[in-house]
Structures are given as structure tokens and as C-alpha cells.
Amino acid sequence: MNTDLADLYQELILDHNRHPSNFRTMEDATRKVEADNPLCGDRLCLYVRLEGERIADISFQGSGCAISMASASLLTERLIGATRAEAEALFQAVHELLTAAHPSVDEEALDKLMALAGVRQYPMRVKCATLSWHALKEALRSGNSDRVTTE
Amino acid sequence: MSVSATRFGSHSSEQAWNADTVRRDFPSLHQEVHGKPLAYLDNAATAQKPRSVINAVADFYRRDNANAHRGVHALAERATTAYEGARERVRRFIHARSAREIVFLRGTTEAINLLANTLGRGFADGDEVLLTAMEHHANIVPWQLLAKRSGVKLRVAPITPEGELDMEALEGLLNQRTRLVAVTHVSNVLGTVNPVQEIVRLAHRHGVPALIDGAQAVPHLEVDVQALDCDFYCFSAHKMFGPTGIGVLYGKATLLDALPPWQGGGEMIRRVTFEETLYAEAPWRFEAGTQHIAGAVGLAAAIDYLEDLSRDAALRHEQALLEHARVRLGELPGLRIIGHPGKQAAVVSFVMQGAHAHDLGTVLDHHGVAVRTGHHCAMPLMDFYGLPATTRASMAFYNTIEEVDRLAEALRHAREVLI
Numbered sequence: 406m407n408t409d410l411a412d413l414y415q416e417l418i419l420d421h422n423r424h425p426s427n428f429r430t431m432e433d434a435t436r437k438v439e440a441d442n443p444l445c446g447d448r449l450c451l452y453v454r455l456e457g458e459r460i461a462d463i464s465f466q467g468s469g470c471a472i473s474m475a476s477a478s479l480l481t482e483r484l485i486g487a488t489r490a491e492a493e494a495l496f497q498a499v500h501e502l503l504t505a506a507h508p509s510v511d512e513e514a515l516d517k518l519m520a521l522a523g524v525r526q527y528p529m530r531v532k533c534a535t536l537s538w539h540a541l542k543e544a545l546r547s548g549n550s551d552r553v554t555t556e
Numbered sequence: 557m558s559v560s561a562t563r564f565g566s567h568s569s570e571q572a573w574n575a576d577t578v579r580r581d582f583p584s585l586h587q588e589v590h591g592k593p594l595a596y597l598d599n600a601a602t603a604q605k606p607r608s609v610i611n612a613v614a615d616f617y618r619r620d621n622a623n624a625h626r627g628v629h630a631l632a633e634r635a636t637t638a639y640e641g642a643r644e645r646v647r648r649f650i651h652a653r654s655a656r657e658i659v660f661l662r663g664t665t666e667a668i669n670l671l672a673n674t675l676g677r678g679f680a681d682g683d684e685v686l687l688t689a690m691e692h693h694a695n696i697v698p699w700q701l702l703a704k705r706s707g708v709k710l711r712v713a714p715i716t717p718e719g720e721l722d723m724e725a726l727e728g729l730l731n732q733r734t735r736l737v738a739v740t741h742v743s744n745v746l747g748t749v750n751p752v753q754e755i756v757r758l759a760h761r762h763g764v765p766a767l768i769d770g771a772q773a774v775p776h777l778e779v780d781v782q783a784l785d786c787d788f789y790c791f792s793a794h795k796m797f798g799p800t801g802i803g804v805l806y807g808k809a810t811l812l813d814a815l816p817p818w819q820g821g822g823e824m825i826r827r828v829t830f831e832e833t834l835y836a837e838a839p840w841r842f843e844a845g846t847q848h849i850a851g852a853v854g855l856a857a858a859i860d861y862l863e864d865l866s867r868d869a870a871l872r873h874e875q876a877l878l879e880h881a882r883v884r885l886g887e888l889p890g891l892r893i894i895g896h897p898g899k900q901a902a903v904v905s906f907v908m909q910g911a912h913a914h915d916l917g918t919v920l921d922h923h924g925v926a927v928r929t930g931h932h933c934a935m936p937l938m939d940f941y942g943l944p945a946t947t948r949a950s951m952a953f954y955n956t957i958e959e960v961d962r963l964a965e966a967l968r969h970a971r972e973v974l975i
Contacts, residue, residue: 410922414915414973423910445914446931446938446945468944470914471974530918 412523413530414471422471427464427481434462440540442532447473451540458489465540470533472524477537479518489545496542503531573873575956578865581606582954592924595959600744600772600903600950601928603797605858612857613799616850624849625823625840635849642852643839646804649859650789651780656809659839660852663803664771665694667790668738670805670842671767672698674815675736681707684733686764688713688721688750689940690743693933695769699738708735715940719746719895726755730762737766741773745932745948746895747878747903749777756786765811771795775952776874776901778867781806793851797952798858802851805842812838819844870953874902877951877960884964890975891967894946902951905932908967911974913945919973920947923966925959 431437431452441448449467453460463484465477484492498515501508503524512519524534579585584604587594596604616638622631624639640655647655661667676699679685685699689712702708711734713726721739730737737759741752752768759766765787770779774791781789788811792803807815817824817835821844826834835841881904885891890909908916917929928948931938938944949963 410919410973413918419974444930446935447914448944468912470912472915474912527918530914533914 409523409526413527415520415523417517417520418471418475421475421478425465425474425478427485428466428478429464430466431462431464434464436544438540438544440536440543442469442473442536445470445533447533447536449473449477449537449540451477451537451544453541453544455489460484460487460489460492463541465537469536470530472521472530472533473536476521476534479521480537480541483516483518484541492541492545496538499538500535503534573866573869573953575873575954578954579956581608581861583607583610585954589924589926590922592922595923595925595955595962597949597951597955597959597963598926598928599775599952599955600795600948602794602800603775603952604954605797605799605854606861608861609798609854609857613850613854616853621850623846638853638856639847639849642856645856645859649779649863650774650804650806651782652806653782654809656837656839657806657812659805659807659812659842660847661790661803661805661842662801662848663792663794664769664790665698665792667788667803667805668695668767668769669698670818671736671788672702674818675765675811676702676706676708677816679706679708679735682709682733683735684709684711684731686711686713686726686729686734686737686759688726688739689715690719690721690746690748690934690937691738691740692744692769692771693935694771695738695740696936709733712936713739715748715937717895719743719748719897721748721750721755723751723754723758727758730758730764734759734762734764737764738769739766740769740771741779742770742776742901742903743897743934743937744772744903745905745934745937745946746897747772747900747905747950748895748897749773749899749901752786753784756784760785772901772903776871787811793855793858796858797861799848799851799854802848802855804855807838809838812842815842817841817844821845823847865953873953874951874955877955877957878902878904880957881949881951881960881963884960885967888964888967888971890971894941894943902955903948904950905946905948907943907946908971908975911970913947915974916947916967916970919970920963920966923962923969925963925966927963 434452435455436453438451447469449465452464454462463481498510502510521534582604620634622635624636643655643658646658711729714722742749756766767788768786770789770791775796787808789806794800824841824844826836892907894905913929930945
């Protein structure tokens with residue numbers, strides 16, 4: 406397989422696409438954000454239960470390509486139990502990883518999320534990977550807007 | 557359309573088609589993508605341009621560039637002649653009665669917006685516009701905007717799972733409140749060739765005018781607007797091997813003359829004072845401001861190019877590509893082709909179980925195969941099939957059997973990579 410393609414579709418990404426973690430609705434969510442990418446039809450709904458400054462639970466539902474599904478799955482795995490500040494910092498790190506020309510990120514801290522690094526070679530696909538992260542940012546914001554788009 | 561009945565399904569090979577010869581006319585086809593020769597199968601999005609079109613546009617800017625209808629000097633004269641000559645060229649191309657029935661606009665989308673904002677202005681609360689379930693957003697959203705403004709209701713004729721219009725249901729939806737039937741000639745997702753002549757006849761029987769969206773039809777089929785007897789027909793140059801940013805609205809002269817102006821500005825007027833303006837007659841009334849003159853010149857060159865081909869042989873070749881694609885894709889495990897209309901232009905949409913269209917698109921791109929993935933600006937049609945997205949391969953006469961084979965092989969590889 407072409408190496409770029411192998412970087413993009415790593416086994417970790419494909420696994421999370423086939424069996425996404427925390428792929429469920431949440432009855433007692435305190436925030437629910439719908440996000441879509443009108444360009445390709447990816448749609449997801451992110452559920453967050455905030456207890457004070459802590460993310461007590463986070464889950465998602467929806468449909469999309471392997472990149473967007475895996476990204477959302479990894480996001481939820483990583484953030485259950487995290488504080489709002491930690492989540493915001495992680496958003497910044499992932500955003501830099503995916504969009505910066507020369508990202509300087511802490512690879513160890515990003516851990517499994519480094520699997521998303523291959524997306525950087527595919528500018529048309531970056532929005533697939535960032536969809537759930539923009540939903541997260543919206544969910545953590547105060548205020549009541551509940552729709553996000555990455556077109 | 558009189559030609560379609562004889563042409564579709566006829567596979568005689570009295571005139572051999574040499575795609576390799578035709579390909580030499582298209583510089584952009586000869587390049588590598590990710591180290592593989594480009595197989596451009598995204599023609600329904602936009603077609604590649606022959607050298608003659610590229611040269612016509614470049615030559616206009618090199619030699620004849622001036623504003624049309626606005627000067628008495630030599631270049632202005634040449635630009636005007638070229639622009640109005642292109643209008644006459646379009647008239648002959650679609651067999652309109654008069655060049656005055658040809659309005660130059662930015663494309664199909666602008667043509668439908670023009671009608672929604674002029675013809676639609678005469679529609680009242682409760683009046684109906686009849687569309688179909690397979691329309692492109694360009695033939696939905698302008699009417700929705702009108703509906704919001706004026707209380708006009710949109711009615712939608714259903715389709716069958718094969719992707720054909722339910723003609724009985726369509727006829728049943730025509731009623732005294734119907735003010736317009738607006739239907740696509742060829743579906744951009746399914747390739748369905750709709751029986752537009754029959755639809756126009758039904759509409760007229762109810763005293764309703766018919767608009768045909770021909771964006772996907774003109775690259776494949778010969779169109780005769782008088783034989784169709786449609787009231788309006790629109791298309792874009794870029795899908796028929798011409799430049800982007802230029803397209804055509806055809807309207808019967810009596811109907812165009814009755815429409816109010818749309819955009820105001822220069823060259824659409826007869827006389828202006830600060831109290832009142834007398835508007836020019838159609839089509840110039842609808843061409844406010846400096847037009848895309850080079851685009852019109854390029855469109856005329858594209859028509860010349862198309863008509864210099866044997867269009868019969870070109871269509872037969874496209875149909876052979878389509879048939880080959882249906883067979884080869886049908887062999888792939890987990891792959892499902894969407895729709896199977898009786899008459900189909902060389903457009904085929906499909907889904908692969910366990911692999912999202914966007915991921916397929918990326919893998920295919922690595923094989924040099926360019927396709928469209930997503931909802932194809934036809935979200936209601938996607939909803940009908942319960943699909944968020946499909947992959948679409950759309951062929952032109954310059955594509956080859958070998959390219960279709962490469963598509964099939966790339967899909968086989970995509971299955972290995974993704975599933």
C-alpha cells in the first residue's frame with residue numbers, strides 16, 4: 406500500500422471506525438451538539454455531561470467516514486473524566502496537529518490521537534477529523550448554540 | 557426528445573469510436589496523479605476542456621478583448637460580433653427559433669434563480685411549483701426561497717427505487733394551482749434520462765409551463781427545444797466542455813418578453829432618467845452589466861467541438877462505458893449500484909458496505925481515479941435512498957474501457973484497505 410495511504414488508514418483508525426467507543430446517546434447529557442459537514446454529509450451528535458468543571462461522561466452518535474468516526478471515538482475515550490481546561494487544551498493540540506504547517510505538539514501527551522496525524526497530508530479530509538472537535542468546543546462554551554458546521 | 561428512443565439501447569458499432577484520438581484534444585487528461593495516470597471520471601461535476609476551447613478563450617483576450625455593445629471602435633465591434641455570434645451558435649445548438657430566446661447567464665443555477673425571481677413574482681400564495689424527488693439543489697432552493705417570500709407551495713413528484721419518475725403520480729400532482737413544472741432532464745446522481753417531452757405535454761395539457769434543467773443532458777444528448785416544446789431550458793457551459801461561469805437560459809420569446817427585469821444595470825435598458833427606466837427587450841433585458849464575453853466565445857467553441865464529433869458514436873461509446881461499469885462494479889462484493897433506470901446517461905452512483913464514500917474517494921484518488929463523493933447536491937434524493945453519501949463515476953466520450961477497469965480495481969483495493 407502507498408505509504409501516505411497507510412499513514413491515513415492505520416489499523417487504529419479502522420478499528421475505531423468499525424467499533425467506535427462511546428457510540429451511544431445520553432439521556433442525562435447537559436450539552437448536546439449536532440455537527441455536520443455539508444460538503445460530504447458527515448453528521449454527528451456529541452453528548453456531554455458536565456459536572457461542574459469536569460466531563461463526567463461524553464458520547465456520540467452519527468454517521469460519517471472512517472476519519473470522522475475514529476476521531477470522534479478517540480475524542481470520547483480520551484475525555485471522560487477530564488476537566489474543561491484539559492479538554493480545551495487538547496482541542497488546541499489536536500487542532501495544531503491537524504492544521505499547522507509545522508506542528509509542535511507533545512506526541513506523548515497526544516498518545517493515540519497521534520494516529521490522526523496522517524490526515525494532515527489530505528487537506529480535503531482535515532474537516533472530517535476536526536468535526537467532533539469543533540462540536541466539543543461548542544459543547545464546552547457557555548451559551549446555548551447547538552449546531553456546528555465545518556464547511 | 558425524438559433522438560433518445562433510438563439512441564439508448566442501440567449498440568450497433570457501424571462507426572467505431574477512437575477515444576485515444578479524442579483524448580489528444582484534451583491537455584488536462586494527460587497528467588499523473590499520485591504517480592498514476594489520471595482517470596477523470598468526475599465529468600458530471602465538470603468536464604475537461606478541449607484545446608480549441610482553451611484557445612478560443614485565450615485568443616479572445618489576446619486579440620479581440622473589448623466590451624460588447626458599448627463602443628464603435630474595431631475591438632468593440634469584434635467583441636460584439638463574437639458575443640452575439642455565440643448567441644446564434646447556441647440557438648442552432650439547441651434548435652431554438654430565434655437567438656432572442658437565448659439569455660447568457662452564469663450557469664444553470666443562475667438561470668433557475670432568474671426564473672424564480674421573475675416568473676415566480678407572478679405566483680400567489682397557495683400556487684404550486686411541481687418538482688421531482690431527483691432534483692439538484694439548484695432546482696429546489698430557488699423555489700424554496702420563493703415559497704418563503706410568497707407562500708408558494710412546492711410539490712414533489714416521487715420516483716421509483718429504480719430511479720425513474722413515477723409519471724402517474726406526477727400527472728396526479730398537476731392541478732389548477734400548478735404554475736410551473738420544473739424537472740431535470742438527466743439526474744446528476746442516477747443518470748436517469750427523464751421523459752421530458754412527455755412531461756412537457758402533460759404540463760401543457762394542464763396549461764402549465766415547463767422548465768427543464770438540462771445541465772446533465774447537453775454533454776450527452778442532442779437537445780431540440782422546439783421538438784421538446786419546453787417553455788424554458790437551461791444549462792451550463794462547463795459541463796459540456798466549455799468554460800466555467802457561463803450558461804444559458806432558453807425561453808420561448810413570448811414568455812421571456814413577458815418577464816420583468818431581474819438585475820438592473822448597464823446594457824439592460826433602453827432609456828434611463830432618474831424618474832423612470834425603459835428596459836431593453838429580451839434577452840438583453842436579463843444581461844445587466846458587462847457579460848462574460850470570453851465565456852460565451854468559449855461556449856461557442858465547445859459547441860463547435862461537440863458538433864464536429866459524431867455525436868451518435870460518442871453516445872454509443874459512453875453507453876458502452878456505462879454498461880461495462882455496471883458489470884465490473886456489480887462483480888465487487890458488498891458494492892451496490894443505486895438505481896437502474898431504463899434510460900441512463902453515463903453516470904453511475906454506488907455504495908460499498910462498510911466503507912464510507914469519502915474514504916473510497918481518497919483511496920481512488922491514490923490510484924489516479926477521480927470520482928465525486930458525497931450527496932451530489934441532491935440531499936432529498938439521498939434521503940429517499942436512506943444514504944448519507946454515495947460515490948459517483950460519471951463518464952465522457954474521452955474515457956476508456958481501461959479507465960473503468962482501473963476504477964473497479966481501485967475499488968477492490970479500497971475494500972482491502974478500509975474493511
